[in-house]
Amino acid sequence: MYNYIYYLRACGRTRSFRGAALTHILILKIGGIRVINEKMRELGSKRSTIRELFEFGKALAEKRGEDSVFDFSLGNPSIPAPKEVGEILTELISSTDPAVLHGYTSAEGALSVRESVARHIRECFGCEADATNVYMTVGAAAALTSSLHAVVCPDEEVIVLSPYFPEYKVFIEATGAKVKEVPCNTTDFHPSVPDIEAAINEKTAAIIINSPNNPTGAVYTEDDIKKIAELLERRCAELRKVIYIIADEPYRELVFDGRKVPFIPNYYRNTIVCYSYSKSLSLPGERIGYVFVSPKATESYSVFKAVCGAGRALGYVCAPALLQRLVERCQGMTSDLSAYRENRDILLSALTEYGYTVSPPEGAFYLFVKSPTKDALSFSEAAKRYGILLVPGEDFGMSGYVRLAYCQSRDVIMRSLPYFKALASELGILK
Ligand code: PLP
Numbered sequence: 001m002y003n004y005i006y007y008l009r010a011c012g013r014t015r016s017f018r019g020a021a022l023t024h025i026l027i028l029k030i031g032g033i034r035v036i037n038e039k040m041r042e043l044g045s046k047r048s049t050i051r052e053l054f055e056f057g058k059a060l061a062e063k064r065g066e067d068s069v070f071d072f073s074l075g076n077p078s079i080p081a082p083k084e085v086g087e088i089l090t091e092l093i094s095s096t097d098p099a100v101l102h103g104y105t106s107a108e109g110a111l112s113v114r115e116s117v118a119r120h121i122r123e124c125f126g127c128e129a130d131a132t133n134v135y136m137t138v139g140a141a142a143a144l145t146s147s148l149h150a151v152v153c154p155d156e157e158v159i160v161l162s163p164y165f166p167e168y169k170v171f172i173e174a175t176g177a178k179v180k181e182v183p184c185n186t187t188d189f190h191p192s193v194p195d196i197e198a199a200i201n202e203k204t205a206a207i208i209i210n211s212p213n214n215p216t217g218a219v220y221t222e223d224d225i226k227k228i229a230e231l232l233e234r235r236c237a238e239l240r241k242v243i244y245i246i247a248d249e250p251y252r253e254l255v256f257d258g259r260k261v262p263f264i265p266n267y268y269r270n271t272i273v274c275y276s277y278s279k280s281l282s283l284p285g286e287r288i289g290y291v292f293v294s295p296k297a298t299e300s301y302s303v304f305k306a307v308c309g310a311g312r313a314l315g316y317v318c319a320p321a322l323l324q325r326l327v328e329r330c331q332g333m334t335s336d337l338s339a340y341r342e343n344r345d346i347l348l349s350a351l352t353e354y355g356y357t358v359s360p361p362e363g364a365f366y367l368f369v370k371s372p373t374k375d376a377l378s379f380s381e382a383a384k385r386y387g388i389l390l391v392p393g394e395d396f397g398m399s400g401y402v403r404l405a406y407c408q409s410r411d412v413i414m415r416s417l418p419y420f421k422a423l424a425s426e427l428g429i430l431k
Contacts, residue, residue: 109136140276149310163396217361355429
């Protein structure tokens with residue numbers, strides 16, 4: 001029989017550095033060799049439903065053939081990166097001293113890269129920005145974890161608007177803080193400002209705003225952002241503290257029908273933008289993005305340093321050097337995103353015709369479909385029998401819906417339609 005001693009180690013916070021406050025519960029097997037963080041073991045052992053479905057799809061394709069699987073589970077871009085990306089990479093590799101090209105950069109990123117990002121922000125959004133506000137990251141995920149660890153302390157709360165990207169919960173809980181879910185309205189999945197107000201209290205450290213949104217495709221209007229900004233300004237003054245907006249923007253360029261995505265630092269000064277090139281340049285596996293701390297934020301320079309410190313504590317060292325050099329030259333460039341809008345139009349009109357209820361997405365590449373059965377899990381299971389992989393909304397903090405990622409080839413989308421129709425017929429909703 002073994003005895004276990006539970007160690008609680010909390011990396012405390014100081015005023016100047018509020019991040020990296022991780023609570024580790026270590027289990028030490030006395031006289032043994034194994035030391036393990038039980039929470040991390042749990043996290044690593046349990047695949048997300050999205051990954052589970054993705055693996056299920058691969059197994060099904062092997063069994064029944066590729067043609068019988070319609071995998072709408074993963075937000076993996078189907079449109080290739082622009083050809084310039086390949087050309088720039090080739091040129092970088094052939095013309096730069098490899099020791100420099102593949103060497104470490106400064107922890108916050110190479111200066112010329114950060115200058116190029118800052119220039120783009122100034123030119124596109126008319127917002128004050130320079131290299132000292134930009135921290136290059138390993139995609140939006142690392143931008144989010146660095147920002148959260150920088151400004152959130154254990155026992156504080158972070159507001160997320162449900163439905164939300166499932167990793168938020170993992171990232172927030174890793175700081176020792178709690179997730180406070182505030183549901184969006186279910187007509188167009190825009191935020192409810194009175195509900196956000198009701199959720200704010202003296203423990204609120206930040207709110208994550210993700211627009212264009214995963215999983216709903218909602219793009220928040222200027223009016224939405226202004227109202228949230230006004231609310232936060234008022235509550236910050238009343239509570240005598242800063243509440244940050246963490247603007248998670250990997251889908252910034254993926255908007256339809258002429259909609260505009262308001263640049264939140266222009267509306268609320270205590271904003272930290274987390275950006276990624278994963279979707280705009282179709283480079284999700286390459287892992288490159290950045291954090292932009294608004295220079296107008298209270299003690300902006302300290303916040304920026306806290307982001308750097310959090311990145312250091314999390315072991316990021318620096319963002320991939322080659323990819324930094326690439327994005328330095330790709331500012332404002334995107335893949336041909338028009339195929340996503342066409343995919344949206346095809347699926348939206350077919351699914352509506354078959355009797356499904358879907359709110360028209362305004363951006364990103366997801367449909368959030370209302371479950372015709374009493375729960376989304378049974379709907380997702382029924383769809384699986386037709387080879388259609390849809391993620392139940394429970395994972396996104398909202399039951400009764402499934403997410404359909406339409407960043408798929410046109411061929412898969414077209415071939416899936418008769419199966420959606422057959423499924424609708426089985427479920428008794430076919431019009
Ligand atoms: N935030 C949202 C809303 C996402 O959908 C994703 C990825 O799908 C991320 C963050 C993570 O992006 P990245 O691949 O750049 O880490």
